[in-house]
Amino acid sequence: MSAGTPLLGVEHLTMRFGGLLAIDDVSFEAADKKITAIIGPNGAGKTTVFNCLTGFYQPTIGRLTLHHPKGDFLLERIEGYRIAKDAGVARTFQNIRLFPRMTVLENLVLAQHNVLMRASRYTFAGLLGMKVYRDAEAKAVELARYWLDKVALTEQADWEAGNLPYGDQRRLEIARAMCIEPTILCLDEPAAGLNPRESAVLNELLLFIRDEHEIGLLLVEHDMSVVMGISDHIVVLDYGRKIADGTPDEVRRDPAVIRAYLGEEDDEELPPEVARDLDELR
Amino acid sequence: MAGETSADHTPIDAQELFKEAGATALVVFALCFSLVGFKTEDVPGGLDIITRFDDVLVATALAFIGRAALVLLRQGYPLPVLATALPVTILLIVLHFSDAVFSTDTAAVLKRFLPFGAPVIDWLVTILAAVFAIRAAIARQRAGSTMTTEEREKAMDRIGARVQRAARILGPLILGFAIILPFLPMADRRILDIAILVVTYIMLGWGLNIVVGLAGLLDLGYVAFYAVGAYSYALLAQHYDLGFWVCLPFAGLMAATAGIILGFPVLRLRGDYLAIVTLGFGEMIRIILLNWYEFTKGPDGLSGIPRPTFFGLPFTRSPPEGVETFHSFFNLAYSPTDRIIFLYYVILVMALATNLFTLRIRKLPVGRAWEALREDEIACRSLGINPRNTKLTAFSIGAMFGGFGGSFFATRQGFISPESFTFIESAVILAIVVLGGMGSQIGVVFAAILLIGLPEIFRELHQYRMLAFGAAMVLIMVWRPQGLLAHREPTLHLPERPPDAPRVAGAAK
Structure with a gap:
């Protein structure tokens, strides 16, 4: 588990849409004053985790605890807008x-x-x-x-x-x-659609927020340069399950992660963007 | 689009022209054949059917010509259109005014050449011809190109911004005019009545603007709050013998409560669905008023509603013993217009209060939250803005002003019945807001004058009023969906920055 005081605890989070199990028993912790990233291939359930945290979905099962200076908040129990108002969970959206x-x-x-x-x-x-x-x-x-x-x-x-x-x-x-x-800032794919220069500016901004404003950041991200460059802690999801959890270095070497991004020993016909992500991952 | 210079050299696509014009003419013929072609008429001993196939043929021909003109304009040939439309327009105008120019007999003969023989329709044809002529002239000016939609939008936006800026001067001017209006020589009883009506609708428009313009909640049942206000005042006055000024806040409160009652169930609805439910609510209130006979006297209505007094001084000629009246207190000769003038000032003050309130609240957190809610409800939630309370305040405050307006209506008329609170009232008020430009305060004034004042002045056209009204709405929706003067002023600026610094991308570069 991550170092530092925990800010957000996710325990046994499960989200079911009818017959579709979007998130299956995911648990992780996000530390205060650290940047935690949730990554995973398309459809892994990253944004769903996010929407549960920020009150846009009601999780099927699970407990989401925010350790606020004023006391703990159980995010799954409070009304949507209060998650921002009282618990201080701020978020951005994938499509601005x-x-x-x-x-x-x-x-x-x-x-x-x-x-x-x-x-x-x-x-x-x-x-x-x-x-x-x-x-x-x-x-x-x-x-x-x-x-x-x-x-x-x-x-x-x-x-x-x-x-x-x-x-x-x-x-x-x-x-x-x-x-x-906010006490925690949740960013849904903040680097989506940015060019490398803008992406670098973004990284700086996020590090600034972490260091100067001393709040926890949670980001869902595709862009490996952002994730690997600035994250203190990475949670990897695949098909709604957590497959790895650790520092960028640990995650980079994790065979389960490589498999998830690569498929089972099936190197040859990778689409170029996956191959690029993979290179950065390695 | 037309616009290339080469358009002058390409031959007219006659096939397209005839195809489109023919199709249009066919549609018009099919529509008109039964609707216009036959008419039932009262004759001694029953009804008779008369035929008007000549009108059908004229309509079909006009549709063909009009469509052909449109196609020609599109293909870049404004000249033939101009050459036809201009003389036709002039000819028609001459025909219209022929009795002023020629002798009565000649005029009667000449007038027979008007296409339909029904003045309003003939004028419509004339205006259409003029529009074609103007469009063709503009197209000719621009070397065969017509204005693109985008250019027009931009031009209208600029006009909107300019009017908004001019509103700072224009507003006080209009206000000054409104204040001295009763003392102008032209202000007879009829003009004052129209002015009272227009100002009432301006106030209602401003009230509805909070709900529709700022909060973006399409409310088709605004008349319900108007009715609640009117009946609140009438019933309070009759049962508890209270005066207008005492009842006014209660009426507002009742209407606001009605707004909250409506607001709660519709919190989750947006757009069309919300509109339908509010429409239903408006009808529900009317039907309750109609059927709850013991309480509201149903279709008989409530009469004998007390008139407002000037600080306790009534405006009557012969008061009961011991009651001082307005004219005796001020040693004036009794004049029936005194009361009208007083009513006019009452509604003027109420309308101005509504306006000041709206302008003020727009710059407060609630007002900004309303606008934010109109823009993006999900983003609002993510910022901790309570969408439920925000919507409810918008509904209830908008309803409150509707209630105030209703009270005034009751005291002005002295008689109210459910007949006065039909859907068409909601539609008119909404039309004022939409036509003026959602959220634009000065736009509401112009739209109210346009929609209420003009039809009142041209009351002779009565059965075509609604037709013109509908046509105007359709045209606005086609040409300028955001309303005539939709231009938003920011609610706050960074200090030490001049308020008119560039604020759009294009202007800053």
């Missing part, structure tokens, strides 16, 4: 979900909705324009500006989010997730 017709800044301020709601005394103080709300809004904008600087989007603060280039949208989504001041 920004608010496209709202500005970049508004996207970031929206992530601070609950803080601002309280400050506006559930709208009443806000309607009267009271100082307590104006101060809170100024603070929210400052936090947004901090993250805008971090992801180099300050210049575009007033653009509609939908008009940003793809790579910028990805970074904005991460910044937005960070604006809820």
Whole structure:
């Protein structure tokens, strides 16, 4: 198991869609202040794990415990939006979900909705324009500006989010997730569709978040350069089962992983992208 | 698309032209043959069928010509279209106004040359011809190319942005006009009544804009809240003898409660499904009002609803003993328009309050959450925004303003019955919001003037009003689905950045 204090415990997670067993008894732990990656071939159930964690699916069986400074949260028991609001689980999406017709800044301020709601005394103080709300809004904008600087989007603060280039949208989504001041940040394929340069910038950003903001990161990823480069701990899934769990080095050498990515001694006719992944894996 | 210069050299594709125009003419003929071709008419001793095949033939021919013109425009031949459409337009206009130019007899003969002999339809034909002429002229100007959809969108967006920016000046101007309107010489009783009606719909439009424009929840049953507000006021006033101003907050509260009651079951629904359920809700309220006779007097309606008073001073000519009236208190001569003017200001203030509230709440977390919910509900959940509460607040606040509007309606009319709260009211209010541009406050004003004011002024066309209304909606949906003035202003900016810094990709480069 991983080093460091555990942040997220997944125990016997099983997810069944009708007759399809998408996840079969998967257990792992994600450590605090570390980057944990879930990898696996297509259809291995990575995103399903993610959706269970972030409240979009109700797991069939299993316990998902988040060790929050305020106490433990059982994620499978609480309502979808509360997972972000109370437990502080932030997530991004594989196919970016920004608010496209709202500005970049508004996207970031929206992530601070609950803080601002309280400050506006559930709208009443806000309607009267009271100082307590104006101060809170100024603070929210400052936090947004901090993250805008971090992801180099300050210049575009007033653009509609939908008009940003793809790579910028990805970074904005991460910044937005960070604006809820999470205890764990879950990233669903953050490098998908990025070019190598953007991918390197992303790696830096994730390491920055881990080291400076000291939160745990959990990512589902295909891109081996991201996974191997920055992960502290890797969980490998195949056909909904966990087949390996360890540091990048351990996983790289694990015969079960190689088999899963390769198929049984069937080297010859690999599709080129699989072969490339495999090379990086080795 | 047309647009290549080579289009001038390629011959007209006559086969395509005749095929398309022929097909259109065939469809029109098939539709018109029974619908227009036969008409039942009252004759002494029963009904008789008269035939109008001449009209069918004219319609078919016009459809053929119109389609042919479209095909020609598409193939890059604006000139023949222009050469036909322009003289036809001028000719038709001359025919329309022939009685002003020629003697009555000549005019009567000339008017016979109008294609249908029914003024509204003939005007429609004239307008269509004019549209063809204008389009052909524009196409000619642009060397045979017509504007692409994208160009038009961009142009309209620019106009939207400009109007929105102009709204800062235009808004106070319109407001100033609205304030002095009752004292203008042209403001007779009829104009004031129309103005009250328009402002009522502006207020309802602003209220519905919260639900539809900001939160993106398509509500086809808004009239239900209007009805709840109206009946709340009427019943409270009758049973507990309360005045308008006391009842107003209660009516709003009742409507807001109705909004929450509707909101709960439909929380999971989106789009079309939501629209259907809200439509049903609107009908349910109306049918309850119709059938709960002991409580609402059913189809008889409630009458004798008290009129609003000016701080306790009624607007009556001969008050009961010991009651001071508005005109006696201020030593004025009694004038029946005083009450109308007062009503006008009441609704104006209520509408402005709605507008201020909306503008303000849009910049608060709730308002932003509404817009975010319209954009992406799943992303909202992932950020810890409670979609249930957000939707419910939108529904209830929108409903509250509907309730206020309803109270005003009741006090203005003095009589309400379920007849006043039919689906068409919801449709009109929604049309105002959609036509104005979802979420645009100034758009609602223009759309309300357009949809309520103009049909009221042109009441003579009554049976064609709804036809024109439908046609306008279809055209908007085709040309500008996001509404006339859909342009969104950001709710906040980074400090020390001028608010009009470039905000779209193209402008920044």
